[in-house]
Amino acid sequence: MIALYLVAAVAVFAVARALIEKNTGRKLPYVNVMNFAVAGALVLLLDHPLSLVAAAAYFVGSTLEANAIASTYAGGVKR
Amino acid sequence: MLGEILHILAAAVIAWVLFVTVDIFFELPKAGGVSGASAIARDIEAGGGALAGGNMMGNIVCSPDASAGTLLAACGVYVAGIPGGLAAALMVFIGNRICHDPGYAGTTGAVLATFIVYGFTLVGFAATDFIAGMVLAILSIQGLSHARASRLLARLWRVRQ
Numbered sequence: 001m002i003a004l005y006l007v008a009a010v011a012v013f014a015v016a017r018a019l020i021e022k023n024t025g026r027k028l029p030y031v032n033v034m035n036f037a038v039a040g041a042l043v044l045l046l047d048h049p050l051s052l053v054a055a056a057a058y059f060v061g062s063t064l065e066a067n068a069i070a071s072t073y074a075g076g077v078k079r
Numbered sequence: 080m081l082g083e084i085l086h087i088l089a090a091a092v093i094a095w096v097l098f099v100t101v102d103i104f105f106e107l108p109k110a111g112g113v114s115g116a117s118a119i120a121r122d123i124e125a126g127g128g129a130l131a132g133g134n135m136m137g138n139i140v141c142s143p144d145a146s147a148g149t150l151l152a153a154c155g156v157y158v159a160g161i162p163g164g165l166a167a168a169l170m171v172f173i174g175n176r177i178c179h180d181p182g183y184a185g186t187t188g189a190v191l192a193t194f195i196v197y198g199f200t201l202v203g204f205a206a207t208d209f210i211a212g213m214v215l216a217i218l219s220i221q222g223l224s225h226a227r228a229s230r231l232l233a234r235l236w237r238v239r240q
Binding site for chain 1: 141154
């Protein structure tokens with residue numbers, strides 16, 4: 001139970017840091033912490049064997065989004 | 080209650096050492112794997128951090144690395160024991176390929192973490208301790224002070240070199 005509250009508190013803290021940070025490049029690591037916390041909270045909350053698949057799908061999807069945002073921020077594909 | 084908190088803190092230290100060791104072994108601080116990781120590294124350096132540490136932090140953001148592997152392996156062990164952890168490793172491997180990551184840091188980290196987390200469940204730890212511990216470990220690197228964390232990672236990277 002403590003694990004769930006701790007993970008949820010970290011998620012809220014990471015969101016607050018991401019909102020306060022103005023620089024996009026430095027904002028993304030805070031969002032990354034939130035993604036870790038949400039993926040952990042999913043498994044702790046859902047008492048089901050497929051919760052692992054839900055957490056992995058959420059985590060990989062959010063990482064891919066962060067990758068896309070960062071690469072667009074870096075200038076995107078040069079043609 | 081105090082016992083659970085101490086277990087979570089111990090798990091955080093174990094998870095931290097595991098993922099930093101695997102990531103540095105797989106040379107994540109060397110360069111950004113995608114252009115976005117390099118951009119994050121440059122911004123962290125501009126904010127008073129070190130470029131090598133920034134590269135590793137950018138790579139952690141842009142593709143599932145050993146820290147993600149450790150988290151999902153702990154989730155897998157919690158749900159279904161060793162088979163669950165190995166299933167998580169497979170999903171991390173797929174995630175790496177989706178994220179244009181040629182490396183194996185995430186998969187290796189997930190497989191190692193599966194056996195480490197399972198081993199600790201035999202001596203009184205719960206897999207949930209490692210889920211919360213890994214979240215605390217990533218908070219210490221990505222969520223507290225980017226400048227300090229990147230300088231620490233750069234120092235560890237120099238030791239590796």
